[in-house]
Amino acid sequence: MSDQGARAVAAVARLRAALEQTASALARPQLDALLAGETEIELALAGMPILASMTAEERQLVRQEIEKTSGAVIRCRRLGAALGDFVRTSLEAQGRSEYGPRRAAPDAGQAFDARV
Numbered sequence: 001m002s003d004q005g006a007r008a009v010a011a012v013a014r015l016r017a018a019l020e021q022t023a024s025a026l027a028r029p030q031l032d033a034l035l036a037g038e039t040e041i042e043l044a045l046a047g048m049p050i051l052a053s054m055t056a057e058e059r060q061l062v063r064q065e066i067e068k069t070s071g072a073v074i075r076c077r078r079l080g081a082a083l084g085d086f087v088r089t090s091l092e093a094q095g096r097s098e099y100g101p102r103r104a105a106p107d108a109g110q111a112f113d114a115r116v
Contacts, residue, residue: 005058
C-alpha cells in the first residue's frame with residue numbers, strides 16, 4: 001500500500017473514532033467532549049488525501065473503512081435529533097418557541113424564574 005493509501009485509511013479511521021466520540025458526548029451531555037469531537041472531525045477530514053490518485057485496491061480499503069463509519073454517523077444523527085427535540089421542548093415549556101440565530105435577544109427585563 002502506498003503512503004497516500006495508508007494515510008487515507010488512517011484518516012477515515014480517525015474520522016470514525018471522532019464520530020464515535022461525538023456520539024458518546026451527545027449520549028451523556030458533555031460539552032467539552034462534544035467540542036473536542038468536532039475538532040477531531042475537522043482534523044480527520046483535513047488529513048484526507050485525494051482519493052483519485054490511489055489504486056483501485058487502496059480505494060476499496062478506504063471504502064470499507066467508510067462503511068464502518070456509517071454506523072457512527074447514524075448514531076450522531078439520531079442523538080443530535082433527540083437533543084434538538086429536548087432543547088425545543090424545554091424552550092417551549094419556558095414559553096419560548098425559537099432557538100438559535102433566528103431568536104431575538106430577550107429584553108433586559110425578561111428573565112426565567114427557576115426558583116424551586
